[in-house]
Amino acid sequence: MIMLESPPVLTIAGSDSSGGAGIQADLKTFTVHGCYGASVTTALTAQNTTGVQAVYGVPPDFVKQQINSVLDDIDIKAIKTGMLFNAENTKIVAQVLKRHFDTKGHIPLVCDPVCVSTSGHTLLHPDAVDTIIDELFPISDLITPNKAEAELLLKQRNFPSRIANLQDMVNAARQLKTLGPQAVLLKGGHFVASLADLANVSSDDTQVIRDDLLDENTNILRVHGRKEQHVDSLVVDVLCASDNHITIFARTRVQSTSTHGTGCTLSAALVSQLARGIPLGEAVRLAAAYTHIGIETAIPIGSGFGPLNHIHSITPQLVSPRTKTNPYPLTSSLIRSSRVIWKEYIRHEFVVLLGKGTLPKENFIHFIKQDYLYLKYYARAYALLAAKSHAYAPISAAIDVVFSIVQESSMHMGYCAEWGITEDELINTSESPALTAYGAFLIDTGMQGDPMKLVVALAACLLGYGEVGLWLKEEARAPDSWVKWEGNPYLKWMEDYSGDVYQKAVKAGLETLESRAEADAPSPIRFADWQNVWERCTRLEKGFWDMAMNLEV
Numbered sequence: 423m424i425m426l427e428s429p430p431v432l433t434i435a436g437s438d439s440s441g442g443a444g445i446q447a448d449l450k451t452f453t454v455h456g457c458y459g460a461s462v463t464t465a466l467t468a469q470n471t472t473g474v475q476a477v478y479g480v481p482p483d484f485v486k487q488q489i490n491s492v493l494d495d496i497d498i499k500a501i502k503t504g505m506l507f508n509a510e511n512t513k514i515v516a517q518v519l520k521r522h523f524d525t526k527g528h529i530p531l532v533c534d535p536v537c538v539s540t541s542g543h544t545l546l547h548p549d550a551v552d553t554i555i556d557e558l559f560p561i562s563d564l565i566t567p568n569k570a571e572a573e574l575l576l577k578q579r580n581f582p583s584r585i586a587n588l589q590d591m592v593n594a595a596r597q598l599k600t601l602g603p604q605a606v607l608l609k610g611g612h613f614v615a616s617l618a619d620l621a622n623v624s625s626d627d628t629q630v631i632r633d634d635l636l637d638e639n640t641n642i643l644r645v646h647g648r649k650e651q652h653v654d655s656l657v658v659d660v661l662c663a664s665d666n667h668i669t670i671f672a673r674t675r676v677q678s679t680s681t682h683g684t685g686c687t688l689s690a691a692l693v694s695q696l697a698r699g700i701p702l703g704e705a706v707r708l709a710a711a712y713t714h715i716g717i718e719t720a721i722p723i724g725s726g727f728g729p730l731n732h733i734h735s736i737t738p739q740l741v742s743p744r745t746k747t748n749p750y751p752l753t754s755s756l757i758r759s760s761r762v763i764w765k766e767y768i769r770h771e772f773v774v775l776l777g778k779g780t781l782p783k784e785n786f787i788h789f790i791k792q793d794y795l796y797l798k799y800y801a802r803a804y805a806l807l808a809a810k811s812h813a814y815a816p817i818s819a820a821i822d823v824v825f826s827i828v829q830e831s832s833m834h835m836g837y838c839a840e841w842g843i844t845e846d847e848l849i850n851t852s853e854s855p856a857l858t859a860y861g862a863f864l865i866d867t868g869m870q871g872d873p874m875k876l877v878v879a880l881a882a883c884l885l886g887y888g889e890v891g892l893w894l895k896e897e898a899r900a901p902d903s904w905v906k907w908e909g910n911p912y913l914k915w916m917e918d919y920s921g922d923v924y925q926k927a928v929k930a931g932l933e934t935l936e937s938r939a940e941a942d943a944p945s946p947i948r949f950a951d952w953q954n955v956w957e958r959c960t961r962l963e964k965g966f967w968d969m970a971m972n973l974e975v
């Protein structure tokens with residue numbers, strides 16, 4: 423996506439010579455979030471992936487001059503503080519910011535109370551802890567301590583400080599908020615939680631957000647891939663908002679040593695979101711997802727704990743080859759590139775009501791009639807793909823799909839008969855605008871030069887329905903599930919899309935997509951075209967279910 427505005431943001435932090443944490447991590451993160459990054463340096467570190475070798479503080483007067491130079495001139499939209507080094511620097515930062523806020527108005531401020539590096543090196547003099555609490559916390563909109571920092575801050579003010587379980591994290595986040603900031607995000611990178619822990623902390627004022635669109639939780643990638651499941655080893659970040667409401671953000675833990683600078687990166691991503699006016703809860707979710715993918719896609723750098731991959735959001739993931747653990751890199755990056763709309767599609771109200779068995783019959787009938795007409799476009803698009811293919815194997819593969827779509831359409835005819843719709847009525851159904859738009863887009867995409875665009879366009883439907891089928895089937899397995907399987911009037915639909923025949927087609931579709939991409943070497947412009955086609959088809963799919971819900975003709 424092209425960002426037309428770049429809100430200016432500021433980091434006040436230490437320099438990391440190895441480039442993975444501190445100011446360097448912040449500036450990279452700001453840049454890929456489309457923000458303009460300014461930086462005030464509080465300390466220089468000689469540091470690499472194995473640890474911190476030396477620290478050199480910047481004199482407080484010079485820190486003050488830097489902040490004034492930036493804030494007197496540039497319309498900064500959000501600020502973060504990281505490593506402040508000592509009490510003098512902390513004090514001056516708080517004073518100067520306070521003065522600017524008093525004269526020019528408040529600017530959203532995130533304080534990452536960096537105290538100790540992952541390698542155990544002191545990044546903040548112990549006598550500065552009180553200064554951070556007394557001077558900086560009261561003007562901060564959010565503080566983002568990790569587990570060790572939270573324990574240190576609480577101990578400083580004689581709170582019970584040991585964090586041994588998830589309930590302790592929730593309590594600690596609440597107590598930290600009484601120290602003065604508007605909100606607290608207690609980061610959980612150094613704490614391993616399980617699904618059982620999550621179940622134990624649920625209560626009325628605690629919400630759990632499971633970021634379920636990461637690869638590990640995308641059913642088609644997991645079921646048809648060879649990814650090992652580590653779904654019970656979780657990372658949780660706990661947010662205590664200004665109204666004391668607790669939100670727990672839970673994601674699958676990545677087994678990786680590329681975790682240097684994760685904390686700096688998370689708070690820098692958060693600041694970038696806040697600068698765009700994104701509300702705090704959503705900003706945390708987006709920033710945590712960005713950090714997570716950065717860890718997941720990192721390539722080892724250095725001999726110790728390497729940096730995460732800051733530029734994943736602007737690098738085509740296609741560069742990553744198909745491997746045993748990541749057999750579907752293109753699919754995974756397409757899903758990620760339009761994750762919000764993809765989720766609106768595969769978790770659509772239509773699907774949820776269908777799973778519960780409470781979808782009104784008229785909506786389903788409306789859908790199935792339009793879907794019958796859709797399959798005609800879909801078959802024509804595959805026939806077009808055959809016409810555009812240069813070898814017998816892909817021609818024959820595309821024609822096989824044409825035949826199975828024709829079969830699927832007779833399956834629809836069968837459904838319709840069950841629901842009392844005659845063949846005549848079905849054939850004479852008029853197209854809804856949502857269908858015309860989708861069908862025309864498929865054919866138009868096919869008429870263009872790059873056949874891979876057509877392959878991508880066709881995949882959104884195939885893979886999305888496969889995902890929905892697997893999701894409903896998996897959800898149905900849980901005790902007291904919201905999905906009604908036996909006795910559901912739409913059982914056959916759920917069985918068809920989760921069943922072996924359709925899932926075999928999904929797996930074949932994944933293979934086609936990935937093997938074609940592997941044999942290709944797309945330029946960034948072509949890759950962006952594929953992403954765009956995927957995004958538009960995902961949107962059209964969502965539109966199709968909107969149409970079914972609204973009974974639009």
Ligand SMILES: Nc1ncnc2c1ncn2[C@@H]1O[C@H](COP(=O)(O)OP(=O)(O)OP(=O)(O)O)[C@@H](O)[C@H]1O
Nearest residue numbers: 568609610611612657675676681682683684685686
């Ligand atoms: N192994 C991991 N898998 C997934 N997410 C992780 C992992 N490690 C850290 N994170 C995420 O990274 C973010 C930073 O968390 P962490 O608690 O590690 O901060 P930190 O200790 O301040 O980091 P650092 O000192 O390395 O900059 C959090 O959102 C956390 O959930």
Ligand SMILES: Cc1ncc(CO)c(N)n1
Nearest residue numbers: 436437438443444505539
């Ligand atoms: C400069 C700097 N800031 C913060 C951290 C914490 O990750 C670090 N290692 N180095």
